[in-house]
Amino acid sequence: MLLHLDSSANRSDESVTRRLTRLFADRWRSDHDSTEYRYRDLAADPVPPIDTAYCQLGRRSEREGVVPLELVGALVENAAEADAWALTEPLITEVLASSTILIGAPLYNFSLPAALKAWIDRITFPGVLALGDTEVVVITSRGGAYGPGTRREGWDYEVPYLRAYFTNYGVRDDNIRFITAELSLAGLVPRLAHLRPLAEQSLADAISSIATGQHATAER
Ligand SMILES: Cc1cc2nc3c(=O)[nH]c(=O)nc-3n(C[C@H](O)[C@H](O)[C@H](O)COP(=O)(O)O)c2cc1C
Numbered sequence: 001m002l003l004h005l006d007s008s009a010n011r012s013d014e015s016v017t018r019r020l021t022r023l024f025a026d027r028w029r030s031d032h033d034s035t036e037y038r039y040r041d042l043a044a045d046p047v048p049p050i051d052t053a054y055c056q057l058g059r060r061s062e063r064e065g066v067v068p069l070e071l072v073g074a075l076v077e078n079a080a081e082a083d084a085w086a087l088t089e090p091l092i093t094e095v096l097a098s099s100t101i102l103i104g105a106p107l108y109n110f111s112l113p114a115a116l117k118a119w120i121d122r123i124t125f126p127g128v129l130a131l132g133d134t135e136v137v138v139i140t141s142r143g144g145a146y147g148p149g150t151r152r153e154g155w156d157y158e159v160p161y162l163r164a165y166f167t168n169y170g171v172r173d174d175n176i177r178f179i180t181a182e183l184s185l186a187g188l189v190p191r192l193a194h195l196r197p198l199a200e201q202s203l204a205d206a207i208s209s210i211a212t213g214q215h216a217t218a219e220r
Helices: 016-031 052-063 069-075 079-096 114-123 159-168 190-212
Strands: 002-006 037-041 100-106 135-141 176-181
Touching: 002 016, 016 037, 016 100, 016 135, 016 176, 016 190, 052 069, 052 079, 069 079, 079 114, 135 159, 159 176, 176 190
Parallel strands: 002 037, 002 100, 100 135, 135 176
Antiparallel strands: none
């Protein structure tokens, strides 16, 4: 199953990540026999931030050692925890059922959108996330440039974070790919106009790596 997530707050056709994830998903669906496809718009339908009940249920589960997903419900002690688990369990089940997770993730303030972080915090219930053979494809876009030699080299805390996160939960290094379209603000901001050719090239590279299936190019 392909699980397709978008997290750009911009739900219009201007969104670069939404356009690129749609391209990837269309291609994936035409290449695979599997008709199984789930879409989540984390901006339109936000995952609620975790709360006290989530933390207390998680702490109870940790105290017991590793409690399998199907037994966590038996640890619930009150209505708030039941609500927390009712929000959490289907999201985790969905992730565990996915062979590929596709994430549209614009760079926001050098990091990931809060909507995506809320999803991550919720699915990361203690002891239940094992992503073994899952493939992860992250499509990012950012207004500026962060490559070697740029002024902001090393300031991108999104790609390294997502790589560490998914690796920690078992995704193999060769199963996590990043496709990046940089300098998206060059077309908008007058003082960045001289960078437009680079921006166009970066977008064209992202589109072609999706079209050819060579996602490994940009940032492995
Ligand atoms: C709240 C917010 C914060 C942003 N922070 C950054 C940033 O730190 N660095 C950067 O290069 N671009 C930043 N941008 C620009 C976006 O990363 C860029 O426009 C990207 O293409 C947005 O993806 P989208 O078109 O899919 O919404 C920010 C945009 C927004 C709305």
